[in-house]
Amino acid sequence: MRRSGLATTLAAIALTFGGCAALPKAGPSTARAWITTGDRSQLLAEQGPSTFMEVDDSASAPLLVVDAAERHQTMxxxxxxxxxxxxxxxxxxxxxxxxxxxxxxxxxxxxxxxxxxxxxxxxxxxxxxxxxxxxxxxxxxxxxxxxxxxxxxxxxxxxxxxxxxxxxxxxxxxxxxxxxxxxxxxxxxxxxxxxxxxxxxxxxxxxxxxxxxxxxxxxxxxxxxxxxxxxxxxxxxxxxxxxxxxxxxxxxxxxxxxxxxxxxxxxxxxxxxxxxxxxxxxxxxxxxxxxxxxxxxxxxxxxxxxxxxxxxxxxxxxxxxxxxxxxxxxxxxxxxxxxxxxxxxxxxxxxxxxxxxxxxxxxxxxxxxxxxxxxxxxxxxxxxxxxxxxxxxxxxxxxxxxxxxxxxxxxxGAVRIGSPAKVGDLETVAFLNRDGGRVLIVLNGGQTPSAFAVADGGRRFRATIPARSAATLVW
Missing domain, CATH: 3.20.20.80 (Glycosidases)
Structure with a gap:
């Protein structure tokens, strides 16, 4: 697998988290992401850990709400x-x-x-x-x-x-x-x-x-x-x-x-x-x-x-x-x-x-x-x-x-939880692992990059995903 550093991530068409500094290790208030791009420039490439932010203005981008209270099948x-x-x-x-x-x-x-x-x-x-x-x-x-x-x-x-x-x-x-x-x-x-x-x-x-x-x-x-x-x-x-x-x-x-x-x-x-x-x-x-x-x-x-x-x-x-x-x-x-x-x-x-x-x-x-x-x-x-x-x-x-x-x-043993099926060009599915960790998988099937915001309870972060690409976000 190819890995990219934070500088490469921010410079290339990778998944990015607005205004967030990289941390050495993901913790309760951080999210990590892996991405595969349709042009194969990144293949399950890990991005820098990013801190959650309180975002009041999510109207500027589609909001992907992850709801851990909505439970479906056990995997x-x-x-x-x-x-x-x-x-x-x-x-x-x-x-x-x-x-x-x-x-x-x-x-x-x-x-x-x-x-x-x-x-x-x-x-x-x-x-x-x-x-x-x-x-x-x-x-x-x-x-x-x-x-x-x-x-x-x-x-x-x-x-x-x-x-x-x-x-x-x-x-x-x-x-x-x-x-x-x-x-x-x-x-x-x-x-x-x-x-x-x-x-x-x-x-x-x-x-x-x-x-x-x-x-x-x-x-x-x-x-x-x-x-x-x-x-x-x-x-x-x-x-x-x-x-x-x-x-x-x-x-x-x-x-x-x-x-x-x-x-x-x-x-x-x-x-x-x-x-x-x-x-x-x-x-x-x-x-x-x-x-x-x-x-x-x-x-x-x-x-x-x-x-x-x-x-x-x-x-x-x-x-x-x-x-x-x-x-x-x-x-x-x-x-x-x-x-x-x-x-x-x-x-x-x-x-x-x-x-x-x-x-x-x-x-x-x-x-x-x-x-x-x-x-x-x-x-x-x-x-x-x-x-x-x-x-x-x-x-x-x-x-x-x-x-x-x-x-x-x-x-x-993970449980599928709530997330939107489709928002614009974005398709999603989300899971809750037994240790409490959240996993959100996002596909951008469109021909252009797509910005979005993710909400989990009161926590928020923003991201952009390239065209014809998928990302897995974990927090």
């Missing part, structure tokens, strides 16, 4: 998926020293650490695997109703060691697991690609999930959250996938998964949907089923269709259910840093959390210089970081900086 945190591709790169293309440095930077809360506190793993292969497989590939594709061929050997190679290292770095880390497909012998296509779950396979698939959760736990990998199907309204052409209707998912939750997890005393929380914003009627249909509703603890969302407002629509209908945002990928279809950075800040960091998300996840934690490895699917997706498979050099992408504006400062 699990921010992070990215440890896919097969990500774990393979981290474990095989980095030296032990490089690996420790990168993992500490992504999951640690020390100097320069992003503090990622949630991740997602795949149960079997996704498109970002080296090949297609499930955790129960019986010889010859034969049915295996007793799950004699069940094995966690594949994730134990690269994914589980990576997760365990992340857990050792950050004890707050929560792990979500999702399958892209049931084992082929359970499906109508007898293939990992396309198809649906056979009705007669429902009972054994519930046992499969219980087997996975218990086996992963035995090797030190918890399953805090589980979705039963990644993107159940989509059948990919060339990588594992499975269509699963809302009514059939509801039946599986109520008749199969719920009873098995209860019998096995599994406390993993179940998330439905795990797909785009464009079909809120699907999770609503699942939650309309009383037996399914008793099993499902929340709804997971992706970014590839629809609008983030769908989260709030479902949450309003079921305020007792959690909201999670579990997948979005950047890629070369949006290569310009300022455009994709601003979109992620607006829709994922600000929009998704304002829509109730307790956790927000990007897709691949790491990919290589050729946007892989992958086995089908997306050929130009970006990871949060890019690892050069030839040298181990790490490039930090716009996803890194967008998520860093939240993950580094909003701690697990």
């Amino acid at each position: 699990v945190g921010f992070g990215a998926a440890i896919t097969d591709a990500s774990a393979w790169l981290i474990q095989t293309k980095l030296s032990p020293q490089q690996r420790d440095q990168l993992m500490g930077e992504l999951f640690g809360r020390g100097e320069g650490g992003l503090g990622f506190s949630c991740t997602r793993v795949t149960i079997g292969a996704s498109d970002f695997s080296l090949d297609h497989y499930s955790l129960d590939d019986a010889p010859g594709g034969a049915p295996d109703p007793e799950l004699k061929s069940f094995s966690i050997e594949r994730p134990a190679q690269y994914v589980f060691p990576t997760v365990r290292q992340a857990l050792a770095i950050n004890r707050d880390l929560k792990v979500m697991a999702s399958p892209w497909s049931a084992p082929a012998w359970m499906k109508t296509t007898n293939s990992l690609v396309k198809g649906q779950l056979k009705s007669e396979a429902y009972p054994v698939y519930a046992e499969f999930f219980a087997r996975y959760v218990k086996a992963a736990s035995k090797v030190g990998v918890p399953t805090d959250y589980l979705s039963i199907q990644n993107e159940p309204d989509f059948e990919p052409e060339n990588y594992p996938g499975m269509r699963w209707s809302a009514l059939d998912r509801a039946r599986f939750f109520g008749e199969n998964l719920g009873p098995v997890f209860q019998r096995e005393r599994i406390k993993t929380r179940i998330l439905d949907w795990d797909h785009n914003w464009d079909h809120p009627e699907q999770p609503l249909a699942v939650l309309a089923d009383a037996r399914a509703r008793a099993v499902v603890s929340g709804v997971a969302w992706h970014c590839y269709g629809g609008d983030v407002s769908a989260q709030a629509q479902v949450a309003a209908a079921h305020p007792d259910k959690d909201v999670f945002f579990t997948e979005c990928s950047g890629g070369q279809w949006s290569p310009k840093f300022d455009e994709s950075f601003s979109w992620m800040m607006s829709k994922l960091i600000i929009g998704s959390t304002r829509g109730g998300a307790r956790g927000v996840l990007m897709w691949n934690l790491a990919l290589d210089e050729a946007y892989g490895p992958h086995a089908g699917g997306c050929g130009d997706c970006r990871g949060v970081v890019t690892i050069d498979s030839r040298t181990g050099a790490v490039e930090r992408n716009q996803e890194y900086y967008a998520f860093g504006h939240a993950s580094r400062f909003v701690k697990p």
Whole structure:
């Protein structure tokens, strides 16, 4: 990350606090700020600490009121998926020293650490695997109703060691697991690609999930959250996938998964949907089923269709259910840093959390210089970081900086508090950490710098943020 001194800050197009002198350390009466500009001249660059002032005249600039008495969801945190591709790169293309440095930077809360506190793993292969497989590939594709061929050997190679290292770095880390497909012998296509779950396979698939959760736990990998199907309204052409209707998912939750997890005393929380914003009627249909509703603890969302407002629509209908945002990928279809950075800040960091998300996840934690490895699917997706498979050099992408504006400062257990959704070109979201610290994230999505004032109770300060830039303010 680049840092700038106070003189540089005041001279350049950085966030500035009117009339405030720099202090060596932020205290109860000071605010600190970090900024990323769309032109990349500053990347999570820290500004000088600034003293709060009593400002009577706030009419000259938009006022952003932070209200700690207005309480919303409690945060699990921010992070990215440890896919097969990500774990393979981290474990095989980095030296032990490089690996420790990168993992500490992504999951640690020390100097320069992003503090990622949630991740997602795949149960079997996704498109970002080296090949297609499930955790129960019986010889010859034969049915295996007793799950004699069940094995966690594949994730134990690269994914589980990576997760365990992340857990050792950050004890707050929560792990979500999702399958892209049931084992082929359970499906109508007898293939990992396309198809649906056979009705007669429902009972054994519930046992499969219980087997996975218990086996992963035995090797030190918890399953805090589980979705039963990644993107159940989509059948990919060339990588594992499975269509699963809302009514059939509801039946599986109520008749199969719920009873098995209860019998096995599994406390993993179940998330439905795990797909785009464009079909809120699907999770609503699942939650309309009383037996399914008793099993499902929340709804997971992706970014590839629809609008983030769908989260709030479902949450309003079921305020007792959690909201999670579990997948979005950047890629070369949006290569310009300022455009994709601003979109992620607006829709994922600000929009998704304002829509109730307790956790927000990007897709691949790491990919290589050729946007892989992958086995089908997306050929130009970006990871949060890019690892050069030839040298181990790490490039930090716009996803890194967008998520860093939240993950580094909003701690697990923080509560989202009141702030304006939008004032002119400014979008905001605010949080209260358990230690009483406030975090305000501000995006200026406009084409010109924007001055504003921040109010927290009787305290005030003024600031200016450049165009196409984001700032995190902490006090």
